[in-house]
Amino acid sequence: MSIFAEDFDGDGDDDLVVANLMSDSVSILLNNGYGIFAEAIDYAVGDGPISVFAADLDSDSDNDLAVANNYSDNVSILFNLTVTEPSGFAAAVDYPVGIYPSSVYSGDLDGDGDKDLAVTNSDDDDVSILTNNGDGTFATAVDYAVNDYPVSVCGADFDDDGDKDLAVANNGSNNVSILPNHGDATFEGVVDYGVGSGPKSVFTTDLNGDFDYDLAVANSDSDNLAILLNNGDGTFATADYVSVGDYPVSVCGADLDNDIDRDLAVANYYSNTVSVITNSGDATFEGVVDYGVGTGPRSVFTCDLDRDGDYDLAVANSDSDDISVLLNNGDATFATAVSYPAGDSPYSVYGGDIDGDGDKDLVVANYSLDSVSVLINHGDATFEGVVDYGVGTGPRAVCLTDLNGDSVYDIVTANSLSDDVSILLNLSDEPAYDCELRGDFNRNGQFDILDIDDFIDYLFRGGPPPACEEEVDVDESGQIDILDIDYMVDYLFRGGPEPIPCP
Numbered sequence: 001m002s003i004f005a006e007d008f009d010g011d012g013d014d015d016l017v018v019a020n021l022m023s024d025s026v027s028i029l030l031n032n033g034y035g036i037f038a039e040a041i042d043y044a045v046g047d048g049p050i051s052v053f054a055a056d057l058d059s060d061s062d063n064d065l066a067v068a069n070n071y072s073d074n075v076s077i078l079f080n081l082t083v084t085e086p087s088g089f090a091a092a093v094d095y096p097v098g099i100y101p102s103s104v105y106s107g108d109l110d111g112d113g114d115k116d117l118a119v120t121n122s123d124d125d126d127v128s129i130l131t132n133n134g135d136g137t138f139a140t141a142v143d144y145a146v147n148d149y150p151v152s153v154c155g156a157d158f159d160d161d162g163d164k165d166l167a168v169a170n171n172g173s174n175n176v177s178i179l180p181n182h183g184d185a186t187f188e189g190v191v192d193y194g195v196g197s198g199p200k201s202v203f204t205t206d207l208n209g210d211f212d213y214d215l216a217v218a219n220s221d222s223d224n225l226a227i228l229l230n231n232g233d234g235t236f237a238t239a240d241y242v243s244v245g246d247y248p249v250s251v252c253g254a255d256l257d258n259d260i261d262r263d264l265a266v267a268n269y270y271s272n273t274v275s276v277i278t279n280s281g282d283a284t285f286e287g288v289v290d291y292g293v294g295t296g297p298r299s300v301f302t303c304d305l306d307r308d309g310d311y312d313l314a315v316a317n318s319d320s321d322d323i324s325v326l327l328n329n330g331d332a333t334f335a336t337a338v339s340y341p342a343g344d345s346p347y348s349v350y351g352g353d354i355d356g357d358g359d360k361d362l363v364v365a366n367y368s369l370d371s372v373s374v375l376i377n378h379g380d381a382t383f384e385g386v387v388d389y390g391v392g393t394g395p396r397a398v399c400l401t402d403l404n405g406d407s408v409y410d411i412v413t414a415n416s417l418s419d420d421v422s423i424l425l426n427l428s429d430e431p432a433y434d435c436e437l438r439g440d441f442n443r444n445g446q447f448d449i450l451d452i453d454d455f456i457d458y459l460f461r462g463g464p465p466p467a468c469e470e471e472v473d474v475d476e477s478g479q480i481d482i483l484d485i486d487y488m489v490d491y492l493f494r495g496g497p498e499p500i501p502c503p
Contacts, residue, residue, distance in 0.1 A: 159234025
């Protein structure tokens with residue numbers, strides 16, 4: 001089950017789409033503009049939908065859907081009918097792919113300006129490429145062999161030739177496959193790079209400050225992280241390994257020691273610790289320090305909780321039913337964890353300014369209690385007076401997004417056992433945001449390194465999108481990409497030009 005937020009009906013607010021694994025459908029929840037949603041509309045797709053991606057597939061300026069169907073070995077395309085029939089989708093058109101598709105990714109792979117598809121097929125050990133004919137119909141899938149049991153795919157220009165290449169994590173063969181794009185969505189010359197045992201996900205960012213895309217892979221079975229540095233041409237150096245705790249299940253990155261590069265924090269489920277790994281600036285990660293947290297940590301999140309300008313940590317501990325808060329001393333060393341009770345089996349934690357007072361609060365999805373815990377920050381990273389709100393059955397994921405356009409965060413949970421989504425509308429009376437300079441991604445009234453980190457989260461790690469893309473298009477290129485990050489880094493740290501005023 002997965003959830004995706006996007007403006008489907010063109011009215012300026014975020015609607016929701018949910019992939020329903022057991023009912024072979026997707027649910028569309030249209031936002032009435034106040035964070036109150038119309039009754040869910042279900043659209044039939046293939047058998048066992050497990051992954052959904054929203055993109056403008058037919059080039060008519062609204063967002064369509066691509067759904068990977070785990071059990072029927074196909075991808076369903078649902079066209080948005082906003083132009084001709086507001087708030088509706090056409091019946092699904094199915095395209096066959098390989099066996100047991102597990103994830104779908106959309107991007108312009110052949111350089112013709114429309115969105116193509118890449119799908120990992122776990123039981124076929126390959127990736128299906130479906131090129132778009134320009135109208136949302138797709139050519140017959142072309143399969144490219146990778147390795148054993150691919151589970152995760154991401155796209156980036158690894159070889160700096162202007163097109164999107166692919167990286168695939170192969171859980172069964174303990175490696176990552178790099179598929180170099182020839183510019184026309186053909187991917188010959190696949191190269192495999194060994195990583196640790198049991199890679200569950202791959203993500204890409206610039207780890208050594210040379211402005212190309214490197215890779216980091218979390219390996220649950222070998223208790224380490226694999227770091228693969230890009231040679232600048234889309235080939236990668238042999239993986240370096242960083243040992244962490246027992247069974248790493250969640251990794252996040254941020255500049256924890258205030259030296260401009262990206263450090264890592266990893267939640268280790270069986271050892272009840274968080275490993276903090278500081279980057280020396282060249283993607284060598286030395287001085288791993290483990291900090292005790294609660295029992296069974298499943299999720300780690302980083303943000304500035306005490307408003308001192310550095311990144312702190314929050315960890316959801318599913319077996320001790322609490323949240324651990326670890327405050328950063330400013331140099332990537334952390335104070336002893338302080339625990340705050342949450343509900344039963346907290347699976348996911350997320351931070352954002354819930355009450356509009358300028359600091360980061362926390363929300364937690366409690367899997368066994370069917371609730372969300374809201375922890376209001378007093379401004380100094382103390383969280384008293386936890387309030388629980390009932391949601392659907394078995395919430396596994398929680399996110400924050402502005403659903404009704406009032407510039408405050410509302411809460412969305414994906415409920416895995418009741419096959420629904422819960423919406424909790426924020427009643428805060430925070431004033432509307434007044435943008436001054438482009439680049440204030442987190443809308444806190446300042447342009448600083450925290451905005452760069454949020455930008456990287458959005459581009460490379462599936463983080464929340466900006467409230468308004470035009471506000472963060474700092475180089476006025478018309479697209480949101482790594483060049484905007486370069487512009488922001490130049491301004492903040494190299495004396496580059498100031499971003500222009502907001503539109």
